[in-house]
Amino acid sequence: MNKQFSHALSPIRVNRKFYKNRICVAPITPHSSSNGELYPNEAALEYFESRARTGAGMVWCAGAKFVDVFDDGEHCTWDTETFNHKNGLNMLAERIHAHGALAGMEAHGLTPGSWRQGPPITCSDGNRFMQSPPIGQEMTKEEIKRYVEAEAKMCANLQEVGFDAILFHFGHQIPIAQFLSPLSNHRTDEYGGSLENRCRICVEILDACREATHGRMIFEVRMSATEFSEDGYDVEEGIRIAEILQEHCDIIQASCGQVTEKYMTWTHPCQHMEDHPNLWLAEKFKKSGKIHVPVTAVGGLESLQAAEDAIAAGKCDFFAVARQLIADPKMIKKAIDGKADDVTPCIKCMRCHDSDCYAHIFRCAVNPTIGYETCAEKMFPAQPERLKNVAVIGGGPAGMKAAITAFDRGHKVTLFEAKDYLGGALDFSKYVEFKYALCRYKDFLIKQIRKRDIVVHMNTEVKPADLNGKFDAVIIAVGAEPVMLPVEGYDVSNGIIATSAYGHEGEIGDNIVIIGGGQVGCETALHLADMGKKVSIIEMQSGLCPEASKTCADEIRICLEENENFTPILGAACKKVEKHAVTYTQDGQDKTVEADTVILAAGMKPKSALADSFIMDCDVPEWYVVGDCVNARTVEQATAEAYNAAMEL
Ligand SMILES: Cc1cc2nc3c(=O)[nH]c(=O)nc-3n(C[C@H](O)[C@H](O)[C@H](O)COP(=O)(O)O)c2cc1C
Ligand code: SF4
Known part of the structure; x- marks a missing residue:
């Protein structure tokens, strides 16, 4: 076993299933994983298989439906009932298993949309459905019964097609989580009021699903350990909820917050949050002495070392991670190989979430291949046809990414930067505490440049004529200037x-x-x-x-x-x-x-005239313009354009 990461990479058995390590891929379902189909499409299969290839012990998928969920046109709705839809789910589980990971599915806790006319069904009247305005209508007891039965049937079907585990989503104020919280549970029947009553639906779901799967699936409960808001529950009450639920499941996941404007950033820690800011919640659960099942921490994990430290210190038993493994799917493998410095850091910008929610393909600001799993290999030749002598003009994020990618493809690369520092428009991040993740990415790019045999000319305002006859290609990344x-x-x-x-x-x-x-x-x-x-x-x-x-x-x-x-x-x-x-x-x-x-x-505007001068006045046969000098935008476009240009060489 790996000695450096002997806690994070130590295997464990839970409910007779074998985890090869303690890292779990937290559920992220690219919404293109369904595109209206009722089964995981090829994009979904490729994407989740890529999650298994990260080396994590568990891959949580999300997307299976068990009731006619309120169709927001965003989420996947994979059917778990119909014969020729189930085989897609079977393929999904097997492609995850092929890489030695356990296959888990999130039961997302969304409530039915078509059982009744009108707004979606939620715990109590006037609650939110995800980030909608408060429009919910109260779920009747008859509907609760149907819901519980449907979820149990789904679990049995998922077990039958090869899934090992279910992640019950009882957190973030999504509809079933609303039952747990005094903020959203205003019921006066046996599902509201006391803590036991508020937990009742979750207990009924877990028990029915246990029975339907003969106790042979791993059940993990994802809950908000605290909702943070005044009218919601705090971590002490979170522990009491976990105490009740642990008797009906195998693992408790201590997430937090709500999917609302204010608390989303706790649930999905962004730039104003430090690294793994929610670990203290898992630790509180563990150190309370009241939780006897393993506890998973989640949120803002930045490295395998951080997971190792947390687990070694007894703060959690598992760490679930979503975005850092999007930013760099090789985070685990690089750390094991002693190359943790080469892990591309997530900048906590949530472009992935936006791209996922606003009908774009799934994107990552720092990993240009994410979302292209089905076609990345076909888009560019495995090797360049000819190795070239490449000039890159500009040492900002686009220029550096282009230089690194071109070098790694075997080209000879020379980078010219007019200033006395690399980093371009990201340089300011070193002065701002809440831009630490962006600053880390800038420093990562600079280090990667320095590690390679890339010739770097600092303080060099290169002119188009300087390049004539010396290079086969030029990548122009001269940036933007203030409007x-x-x-x-x-x-x-x-x-x-x-x-x-x-x-x-x-x-x-x-x-x-x-x-x-x-x-x-x-x-x-x-x-x-x-x-x-x-x-x-x-x-x-x-x-x-x-x-x-x-x-x-x-x-x-x-x-x-x-x-x-x-x-x-x-x-x-x-x-x-x-x-x-x-x-x-x-x-x-x-x-x-x-x-x-x-x-x-x-605002900023592209340095178009400068960029154009390299296109028009320079005797270099091949040219590309990338990043802010095309149009001043974000790291996402700079990275993607730089990568594409370097791959195209
Ligand atoms: C693009 C995106 C999609 C997500 N989709 C889901 C989902 O379908 N179900 C869910 O429970 N959580 C979802 N999450 C939340 C993650 O599972 C995770 O809890 C959160 O991102 C914090 O972990 P991280 O900081 O490691 O990313 C999503 C997060 C992102 C960024
Ligand atoms: S898009 Fe931003 S937040 Fe999402 S994984 Fe990439 S760098 Fe991280």
């Missing part, structure tokens, strides 16, 4: 460009006005407000931070709203900028706000 609004006084004599404010916070006054409420403006505002400065944002739109992923945008907005140093000025068109004042028009009226310092954050 200068056509507004009187909007220039660097009156204000500081947002990205230049970082590292100079001491020179900035205590009363600040930021022009522009996009992600850069909002994050700059939060950074400075956190330091105790009074910050206002003037923004033309009615909302802030539209371009971040939904979870991150909600997180930033809520942090700003809760910060007493922050004032939003929305629906306001900037009219005039002076060194210590900004005039804007709002509701047809001109108003002026005074400031010690004005910060300019109206």
Whole structure:
């Protein structure tokens, strides 16, 4: 057995099934895994098989339905009843088993949509269905009975097609979890009121499913150990819930929070959360002395070492991980090979969640191959036809990713960077505590460049003619520059460009006005407000931070709203900028706000002219333009375009 990770990689038997280690792939179902089909399509098979290839001991799938679930057009609804749909599920289990992992399915706890007319059925009237507005209608006792029977039948069917385990989703305020919480359970019958009553439906589900599967499947309960909100339950009550449920299952998973704007970021820890921020909940469960079944921790795991430390310290027995294994499916294997430094870090940006929810293919900001499992190998030749001498112009995230990928394909790579540092637009992250994950990714790219035999010319403003006759291909990644609004006084004599404010916070006054409420403006505002400065944002739109992923945008907005140093000025068109004042028009009226310092954050625009000069004036036969110099966007596009260009060489 591996000595360095002797706890995280130690095998364990639970309910007669053998886990090869303690790492579980937390359920993430790309919503393209069904595309309306009632069985896992090839994308699903490939994706979940790729999860098993990570080396984890358990792969949790999510997507099987057992009632006519409220169809939100997002979630998979794999049928577990019909003969020629079940064989797809059998294939799914077997392709996971092929790699030595156990195959588990989440019973997602969504309630029926078509048993009754009207809004979806929830625990009590007026509850939310996932992130919907509060529209639920109360589940009747007859419906509870049908629901329990249907779930038991599904478990039996899944056992029959080869699944080893069921993850009962009783957390995050999704409909069945709502029964557990005083926040959402307003029932006056035997399913509401006391703690025992609130746990009743979960106990009935677990018992019925146990009976249907003859006690021979692993049952894990995913629950919110705390809901965090005032009217919900806290961790002490979470422990009491777990005490009841543990008598009916094999493992308790201590997740937390709710799928609402405010708490989503606890459930899916984002950039404002430290690494594995919810481990303390599993630890609380373990150290309470009241939980005798194994406990799984989940949320924000960044490395195998962190799982090892947690399990070795007795804080949890298993660690479930979703996004870090999306960002780098080889996290486990690289750590075992002593190459933990080569693990691509997840930047906790939730683009994966957005892409999954908004009818796009499944994407990851730092792993360009995720979501392409069925076609990645066909898209580019396994080897380049010819090895080339490649110039990469720009050492930002796109340039570095292109250089690394091209080098790894065997090309000779020279990188030119005009500044005295690598990192480009990500450089600011080193000054901001809550950008630590992004900073880690920047540093990772820099280290990967340094590890390779890539020739790097720093402080070198290369000209198109410098490349003539010396290279076979050029990848242009020259980045973006600030947009200068056509507004009187909007220039660097009156204000500081947002990205230049970082590292100079001491020179900035205590009363600040930021022009522009996009992600850069909002994050700059939060950074400075956190330091105790009074910050206002003037923004033309009615909302802030539209371009971040939904979870991150909600997180930033809520942090700003809760910060007493922050004032939003929305629906306001900037009219005039002076060194210590900004005039804007709002509701047809001109108003002026005074400031010690004005910060300019109206957005970024591609350095198109510079990029074009390398295309037009350079005698290099093959060229690609990637990242912000195509259009100023996020790491996701920079990474994907850089990777594609380097693979195309
Ligand atoms: C894209 C995406 C899809 C998810 N889908 C599900 C799901 O179908 N069921 C579920 O219980 N959790 C789902 N989750 C939550 C994860 O299982 C996990 O609890 C959460 O992401 C925290 O773990 P991590 O920080 O390791 O990603 C999803 C998370 C992401 C990012
Ligand atoms: S998209 Fe962002 S949050 Fe999701 S796995 Fe990739 S880096 Fe992590």
